Amino acid sequence: MLYFQLVIMAGTVMLAYYFEYTDTFSVHVQGFFCYDTTYTKPYLGPEDSSAVPPVLLYALVAGLPTLLITITETVLFLVQYTSKEFDRSEKTVATGDCCYLNPLVRRTFRFLGVYTFGLFTVDIFVNAGQVVTGNLAPYFLTVCKPNYTALGCQQALRYISHQEACTGNQDDILRARKTFPSKEAALSVYAALYLAMYVTSTVQAKGTRLAKPMLSLGFMCLAFLTGLNRVAEYRNHWSDVIAGFIIGTAIATFLVVCVVHNFKGKLLLCEESPAEQRPNTGMLNIGRMESPLEKYIASQNHIAFAEVT
Template structure:
């Protein structure tokens, strides 16, 4: 009994103790790094699942068209627009959301800076999450893009006998004449659309952020206008993947839904943007990110 009471006393003491502010900061930075590691692994080490195709599948025979929204533009715009918006809004709004901070943080950083870094940290954490989910789907499903045959330069002569059959024939492995293995590898990553999921997450999360942080009422239509523009950006980016023949419509639809779902989950359960200002304030007080 005495031993049990002693253990209970130790547990109560540990519960009351909090991590040092500097350790909290380091752990949050480490978590952000860990979330980004799978993205690097998929981009450099992991190979997509190998799939075949049916001879009569015309959905893989579209021409190669340059991306309307390049990957570079997607990443820069998807990160820059929300981060700049957070910097502007949190700077204007001030530090009233943070009423109490540890002495360490008070001496090192003003509350306003802590608010900004915390908001950006939540956003970057969500970016890492949605990109990891997207890569897991892409590399494990390995669906062929609509312009696969144009990229692969499929050797139809070697499979002409099989494809001359009246019944659909599944061709695997696929004979490609294109020596650029990286291009062929990219042509095997159709499901689901990374452009759709990433743009959907970043813009919809920004919509939630603006809804929570912008509290002015005049002019009444300014905030809805900004939010509508965010929605237009992600819808146009997503649709461009279809009319550029880089994705099937189902890839884009699923990617858009997945990005919006992750944006809601991060805004609801991580950053506390959904559920009232008090919840967001409590989240900001509890977590300091770099």
């Protein structure tokens, strides 16, 4: 099963790579109306000049969950390892202290592996939506720079559908055709919700009744501000951001509930439960029919035992 999961992960990464860095999937060319004010917002520069640049966003959605999950799992392991309950428990594996590290490594890699798979899945969903719809950014006409006279735009209701209508920079035009859904909104809310559910489900220490909600709401607030910034900088419509939030929330909820089962699982190699240690006596207690010969032998043995006594 491990090799099968690695194959799935590799396929997901490759598909995300083809969507992101190749022109294997061509973007749908969506038309526009002449002088449409919906797409005439100012262009504030490339993505690197944004208040939330891609480098910062990708570093947070990749580095923060890795750091938080690793530290939390290590602390929980050490706390349980040094607890009195663990000292009193029978250690069934006596091959060295290294064996007690296996559950920690397994849980950490499981949660981080599922999270990484979800990141690439979100990227694939978002890129597929952008390629299929080809929705125009609010600043599309600013970078498109159409020649309205040559296009015959004497009337504002004239619809322009051919790709050659734009005379601006082709990279900026292509980027302006890929806005629905918002990738930044989807990735940020996915990471925030995954971390919020992880903290809420795994940290059960005393005194964290308010700390866990505050930390979780802080993650969600950062994701909301990321989507708000996309709209404020005219890089996405509200519909793009909302669609990204829905995709990120749906994938995070599915993975947490159906794949990692709310982060449940044993942290240490403990002794078997009493139910597992008891022999299977269910079959021994099932009644059976005695044959007439068995009844006769039993009665003779009883009579003989009475004569002896």
